[in-house]
Amino acid sequence: MFNKVLLATAVLQARGLAESCPSLTAEYPAPSVASGYEVKLIAQGLTKPRGIVFDNNGQLLVVERGVGVTSYKVEGDGSCVNLKDKKTVVGDGALNHGIEISEDGKTLYASSMENVFKYEYDANGQSIKGSGITIVSGMTTQETLTRTLLLSRKTKGKLLVSRGSDENIDLSTVDVNDGQSQIRIFDATKETGDFEQGTTLAWGLRNAVGVAENPRDGGIWSTEANADNVERDGMDIHENNPAEELNYHGKLDDSGSAQIGKNFGYPLCYGAWNTSEIPSAGTLQIGQQFAIAEANATTQDAFCNTERQAPRLVFQPHTSPLDIKFDSKGETLYVSLHGSWNREDPVGYSVSYIKFGEDGQPTESSTSTSALNPIISNSNTTGCPDKCFRPAGLAWDTKGRLYMTSDSTGEIYVIVKEGGKALDANRPQSAAVSSRSFSAAGLAFTALATMFAYFM
Structure with missing residues (x-):
């Protein structure tokens, strides 16, 4: 009898693992993953998913271009993640990238090319009340579409x-009042x-799509996708x-910060x-x-290095950094690199990390x-950008x-x-989320205990 119980338990455990850890296969070569990491494809069939954020019930909210904001319930431990019960939270196809949620989880923010909207959000119902309120407007441009949002x-x-330029090299942006x-x-x-x-935090940024706050000291950071065809x-x-x-960009709570209001x-x-x-370098x-002035560009280099703020770090051109997220101690910054479209040899198409020190600054020098440091990247970039994944949004659970x-x-x-x-x-767990989390091993143990009780 005991052997039968063990056999039944093994069957239930295998079934539970199979159900909780779905296997999805991409239509392109499997990604390259750095040693010490696991990466798993957990959802397909979305419509151009961009920004993502978790609500206070542990549900994943996704901006899908042409759809709006959708949500998923999240189950599973480790890399065995199951996204289920998809639901449309905001049905607005104009929403295209930015998303944020208040600390109490009751207010949702999302952006289109023109506006920033605020919604009263109910995590239990995965729904909003009413149609939302426009809190920022007048942002339409011809060149850039995204309006990244960050709640400090x-x-x-x-x-x-964050709002980008109106064209590749937009000379109107030499005026801070241009906006x-x-x-x-x-x-x-x-x-x-x-x-x-x-209030202007920073200007002279062609398209600062990635924006993040270091939890260690409150420092604000951005990644800039620079100009093409220079x-x-x-x-x-x-x-x-x-x-x-x-x-x-300095710290928002430091009114005397020399970084706030700088031109980059x-x-x-x-x-x-x-x-x-x-x-003439x-x-x-x-x-x-x-400088890239049409005449005597080299004479303007001194101006660029004395009157404009230099980047803290630089990355390979055309890698297109889109999102950045710090870990909970501010020791590591993760970067999604959307990848090139205007380079003979494709570059980017990865998620990488940057190490930060106790001073709240990168450990690498500005000339590095x-x-x-890549974690996941396309194993074959020759088919990019058409036949590979292109990292966009990042979010922690x-x-x-x-x-x-x-x-x-x-x-x-x-x-x-x-x-x-x-x-x-x-990263701290919320009681609400952890209390609803059941691992496959836990389910198997419960099944085993139940069968023992039945046969005893």
Whole structure:
């Protein structure tokens, strides 16, 4: 009899594992995964998923372009994640990237190219009440579509909104009052009106899609996707210049911060990556800014390096950083690299990390070319961008797992450490989520106990 019980338990356990750990297969070569990590494809069939965030009940909210905001219930431990019970939360096809949720979980924010909306959110019903309120407007541009949102956890009530340029090299952005290529600060509780009414955190940023707050010290960081088809002195240098950038913007609660309100160079100045391909580079170093004025560009380099704020780190051109997320201790910054469209040899298409020190700054110097450490990347980029995943949004759950959307393939991945361990082991769990989490092993134990009780 005991053997029969063990056999039945093994069958139930195998069935539970199979049901809780679905196996999905992509239509492109399997990703390359760095040693010490596990990456699993957990959802397919989404419509260009971009920004993602978890609500206070542990449900995953996703911005799908052309659809709106959808939600999933999340089950499973380790990399065995099951997304189920998909539901449309906000049916607005104009929403295209930005998403945030208040600390109490009762207010949802989302953005279109034109507006930022605020909704009263019910996590239990995975629904909103009413149609939402427009709190920021007047942001339409021709070149860039995304409006990244960040709610500060250090300075309560502050909402950051990032808006890109109106064209590839937009000369109108030399005027701070133009309102484009900027990150501005808003009161999340109020209906502000036009974007230009916000407080300027930073300007001279072509398209700062990734925006994050370091939980260690409250420092604000952004990643900039730089200009394409750049020339200097009549020479095309776009293949390996200018660099993508990681920029530091100071702390919102520090009114005396020298970083707040800085200009980061665009559209006149750009970070250098391969100085050997920049005409008349002179002593220009990686990470320093250079000018692209049509006449006498080299004479303007001094202006770029004294009157404009240099990037803290630079990345290979055309990698297109889209989202950034710190771990809970501010020791590691994770970056989604959407990948190139305008380069002979495709680059990017990965999720990588950057190490940070106790001072709240990257451990690598500003001249480093190796600050990014890949975790998951496309194993064959020759088919990119059409036949590979393109990382877009990132989000943490309360179990320390990192989720990644791929807008080009309509997919979601989860990233953990080897053996299904948390990528961020220090991330605090909410009681509401942990109380509803059942592992396959736990279910098997329950089944075993039930059968013992039955046969005893």
